[in-house]
Amino acid sequence: MTLAAKVLAAEANNPLIPHDYELVIGGLAFLLVFIVVGKILTPRIQKTLAERTEAIEGGLQKAENAQAEAQATLQQYRDQLAEARQEAARLREEAREQGAQIKAELREEAQAEARRIVEAAHAQIEADKAQALAQLRSEIGRLSTDLAGRIVGESLEDEARQRRVVDRFLEELEGSGTTAVR
Amino acid sequence: MTTLTLLAADGEFQAPGPEIFDFPPLYSGAPVWLTKPVILAVIGALIICVLAWTAFAKPKLVPRGIQNIGEYGYTFVRDQCARPFLGKDAERWMPLLLSLFLLILLWNFFGVIPVLQIPVNSHIAYPIIFAVTVYVIKIYLGIKHQGGLGYFKNMMFPPGLPKPVYVLMAPLELISNLVLAPFTHAVRLFANMFAGHLILAFFASVGFHFLFEQLTPLGAPLGLVGVVMTTIMTGFEIFIQFLQAFLFTMLAAMYIGGSLHADH
Numbered sequence: 001m002t003l004a005a006k007v008l009a010a011e012a013n014n015p016l017i018p019h020d021y022e023l024v025i026g027g028l029a030f031l032l033v034f035i036v037v038g039k040i041l042t043p044r045i046q047k048t049l050a051e052r053t054e055a056i057e058g059g060l061q062k063a064e065n066a067q068a069e070a071q072a073t074l075q076q077y078r079d080q081l082a083e084a085r086q087e088a089a090r091l092r093e094e095a096r097e098q099g100a101q102i103k104a105e106l107r108e109e110a111q112a113e114a115r116r117i118v119e120a121a122h123a124q125i126e127a128d129k130a131q132a133l134a135q136l137r138s139e140i141g142r143l144s145t146d147l148a149g150r151i152v153g154e155s156l157e158d159e160a161r162q163r164r165v166v167d168r169f170l171e172e173l174e175g176s177g178t179t180a181v182r
Numbered sequence: 183m184t185t186l187t188l189l190a191a192d193g194e195f196q197a198p199g200p201e202i203f204d205f206p207p208l209y210s211g212a213p214v215w216l217t218k219p220v221i222l223a224v225i226g227a228l229i230i231c232v233l234a235w236t237a238f239a240k241p242k243l244v245p246r247g248i249q250n251i252g253e254y255g256y257t258f259v260r261d262q263c264a265r266p267f268l269g270k271d272a273e274r275w276m277p278l279l280l281s282l283f284l285l286i287l288l289w290n291f292f293g294v295i296p297v298l299q300i301p302v303n304s305h306i307a308y309p310i311i312f313a314v315t316v317y318v319i320k321i322y323l324g325i326k327h328q329g330g331l332g333y334f335k336n337m338m339f340p341p342g343l344p345k346p347v348y349v350l351m352a353p354l355e356l357i358s359n360l361v362l363a364p365f366t367h368a369v370r371l372f373a374n375m376f377a378g379h380l381i382l383a384f385f386a387s388v389g390f391h392f393l394f395e396q397l398t399p400l401g402a403p404l405g406l407v408g409v410v411m412t413t414i415m416t417g418f419e420i421f422i423q424f425l426q427a428f429l430f431t432m433l434a435a436m437y438i439g440g441s442l443h444a445d446h
Binding site: 013015016017018019020021022023025026027029030032033034036037038039041042043044045046047048049051052055 | 200201203204214215219220223224226227228230231234235237238239241242243252253256257273276277278280281284285304305306307308310311312315369372376
């Protein structure tokens with residue numbers, strides 16, 4: 001009996017048949033939501049989302065630019081550094097060359113100086129030797145005449161003759177001596 | 183049916199039937215249309231408007247609070263429903279699709295909110311409103327973008343089939359597009375909400391009857407099963423309610439997209 005009642009109720013209110021007042025209410029409710037949410041609010045959020053996308057893209061672009069700039073600056077610094085290194089290497093090389101040159105010059109000078117000193121010494125020695133020889137010559141002449149006079153027993157009083165004899169002797173001595181000594 | 187009669191015989195348990203969808207006027211003397219589902223339909227529409235207003239009235243570039251939730255809903259509908267079928271036209275149809283989705287979703291959720299506990303869309307009038315709106319737009323756009331004859335030609339004679347097939351195909355496509363599509367569009371939503379509510383009501387009344395109205399050692403486990411099933415099915419129902427709102431919106435986008443471009 002309850003089953004029958006239920007069937008009757010179901011037939012009386014077929015769930016597949018819409019109530020006409022609900023069609024009206026549903027239509028109005030949907031229209032309200034469509035106007036408020038769809039027509040008024042959706043464009044706003046669409047605009048905001050578009051702006052946000054733009055802002056993010058702008059930010060990304062900016063970041064990209066900044067990075068590129070930083071990269072360029074870094075490259076520039078690197079170039080400068082490399083240049084500076086090259087310059088330093090060049091300067092070092094130059095200094096080394098100059099140093100070597102200076103050293104060579106100094107050595108040359110020192111050698112020249114040494115040579116000069118040696119030559120001067122030689123000259124001095126030569127002069128001394130010449131002087132000594134001259135002194136020796138007169139000394140020898142005197143001594144020889146003294147000796148000869150003493151040996152011969154005869155005084156060689158005649159000064160001029162005496163001197164002539166000595167000179168001749170010495171020239172003979174020198175003439176043979178040059179070949180012998182030099 | 184045998185179970186029902188058995189239960190009924192056992193302790194005069196009456197399984198809830200379609201009559202649970204009939205609501206009398208709110209108070210005696212009220213107009214016949216002033217029923218609980220009508221009130222819920224209006225309140226639901228108002229809630230959607232207020233929530234959307236707080237979320238989107240003054241949208242910020244950096245979203246806060248409810249705007250986040252609103253944007254989540256918007257992008258969900260846009261990315262899951264609109265874009266796959268409408269492509270670059272998605273933005274233009276978002277007002278309709280978002281309104282559809284939000285209102286259907288809340289009206290469905292009313293089915294599991296305590297005290298309210300009736301999905302508005304279990305009354306077929308509401309799904310009909312949505313389906314008819316989409317149907318009218320679909321036909322209008324189809325004729326506008328493909329021409330009166332072109333629209334029906336594209337609909338009935340999708341290219342790339344052997345000629346004899348069209349004898350069978352053309353009338354089927356015509357009926358499918360013009361009659362079955364809008365009918366299933368509305369009835370799918372309605373029937374899911376209707377059946378879901380019926381199932382919840384059934385398990386809930388089993389629990390109530392065997393644990394409170396007529397507590398017996400034999401009936402108590404059955405009542406317990408009813409309570410457990412009600413809990414499980416409520417969770418499942420929330421999923422179905424969301425799924426149907428999503429599916430309805432997606433199909434709307436698909437119909438509109440199909441009318442904008444004959445892409446067979």
